[in-house]
Amino acid sequence: MASSSSSTLLSTVIPPAPVFFYKLRSPHVRFASLRHWYSRSEQTLEASEARLLSRLAFFTIGGKTVNSPENSKTLARVGLVDLDGDGMRKINTLVIDQKGNDFDIDKDGSIDETLNYEQLGFTEIPQTDLKIQSNTTTVDEEKNPSIKNLVMCHGFGGGLGFFYRNYHGLSQVPGWRIYSIDWLGMGRSSRPQFIIKGKSVDEYVQETENFFIESFEKWRKIHKIDKMTLLGHSLGGYLAAVYAIKYPMHVEKLILVSPVGVPRNPQNDPRYFKDGGRKIPGWIVKLWNAHLTPQLILRWLGPFGPSLVTKYTAHKFSHLEEIDQLDLHDYLYHISTAAGSGEFAITRILEPGAYARKPLIDRLYEIQMPTTFLYGEDDWMDYRxxxxxxxxxxxxxxxxxxxxxxxxxxxxxxxxxxxxxxxEMLEGSINN
Known part of the structure; x- marks a missing residue:
């Protein structure tokens, strides 16, 4: 349960989600949608992210919530890291440091199988204020060579807020610091103009990949992370693999979570699917090659955009609690309608049908570190x-x-x- 003081503080610092999402069937939905569209800003985007992160049980001792970060076991901060010193390119970064841990670990380093992982997830009710540092331009983590680093990267159209159900549990592993980023041009990171000059497939794919991995490499240097376990989901998995190929000296282990772009297009490689794959309609191909993105459509829809996001999230995340669905609606809408930038990478990297123009299967032989693939049993991404x-x-x-x-x-x-x-984190610790 949240304490009354922390709940009051939270409601003051982080305003509630717009009324539109709480009255989905109200006759005033259109007006609420218009108001939500009109009032969006960097501040409302920041608030939508903070509502998700505020669920984390960061400030707890012995299972009891405290309101002072000075007394907490886990310290978390989120802010914008300036890559060049001129404020033009900033990467939104969540950093979680753990002062203690809740794990019972066997002598061989394995996790106690009796551990109740439900306790290491998240709290359904926001417990306390998460310190927001939107203008963070300096990095002040303690540089301890014995601390290992897990860096988490979201997928296309997402942001670091999507991992809100995972941060607390992962942050309890002793000796680890958790980083989570928004890719440049996505989430709450800066949205520089996305300009690709390459004409051939190889040229514009490489330019597009470099847009992300070179800014990520600069981010790594600023944080002075020499080695990391790198985790990427979907498009983030694709980019994590490309980064690991180019900068293998900085990646100890690679965790690819339902990565996009692994197989060859079945129409080019009929051995993969016996039927050669489903043919993509010509009009979809034309729109794809014209670089039309879902985010662009949302911006075109203006005040009608929120209702479209609501339909999507209600379908995709129907298993979540209502309050979680509502806050995810708000967060996804805000990061989707911010200025177009990194989203335009998707049609450069992938062909229609979500097959990579330069499939990872033809490049993964260059990987030099242990690699783990994670898929959902009902995943549309094929584990084969x-x-x-x-x-x-x-x-x-x-x-x-x-x-x-x-x-x-x-x-x-x-x-x-x-x-x-x-x-994977513990096995990495044992092996090193």
Missing amino acids: AAEEAKDLMRVFVKIERVPKAGHHLYLDNPTEFNRLVIK
């Missing part, structure tokens, strides 16, 4: 592509499937997702 890639890779590879989960397996089944990621 990872099985084929495993046979071509020259490193230790594992493929795990999370039960009762789809493409957003970290949201669908956070308990099992956390368990598998923690297992």
Whole structure:
């Protein structure tokens, strides 16, 4: 339960989600939608992210909530890290440091199988204010070489807020610091103009990849992270793999969560699917090649955009509590309607049908670190592509499937997702 003082503070610092989402069937929906569209800003985007992160049980001792970060076991801060010193390119970053841990770990380093992972997920009720530092331009984490780093990267159209059900459990692993970022041009990070000059497929794919991985590399240097376990979901998994290929010296382990872009297009490689794949309608191909994105459509829709997001999130996240659905609606709408930037990468990197123009299966043999693939059992991303890639890779590879989960397996089944990621973190600690 949240204390009354922390609840009051939370309601003051983080305003509630717009009334539109609480009255989905109200006759005043159109007016509320118009108001929500008109009032959106960087401040309302920040608030929508904070509402998700404020659920985390960061400030707890012995299971009791405290209101003072000075007395907490876990310290978390979120803010914008300036890449160049001129304020033009900033990457939104969540950093979580753990002063203690709740784990019972066996002598061989394995997790106590009797541990109740439900307790390591998240609290359904916001417990206390999460310190927001929107103008953060300096990095002040203690540089301890014994601390290991887990860096988490979201997928296309997402943001670091999507991992809100995972941060607390992952942050309890002793000796680890958790980072989570919004890719440049996505989430709450800066939205620089996305300009690609390359004409050939190889040229514009490489330029697009560099837009993300070179800014990520600069972010790494600012944080002075020498080694990391790198976790990426969907498009974030694709970009994490590309980064690990180019900068293998900084990645100890790679965790690819339902990564996009692994298989070849079945129409180009009919061995993968016997029927050669489903043919994409010509009009979709034309719109795709014209770089039309879902976010662009939402911005075009103006005041009608929120209702479209509501339909999407109500379908995708119907298993969540109503308050979670509402806050995810608000967060997704805000990060989707911010200025267009990184979203335009999707049509450069992928062909219609979500197949990579330069499939990872033809590049993963260059990976130099242990790699784990995680998929949901009901995932639309096909795990068989990872099985084929495993046979071509020259490193230790594992493929795990999370039960009762789809493409957003970290949201669908956070308990099992956390368990598998923690297992990888601990195995990495043992091996090193």
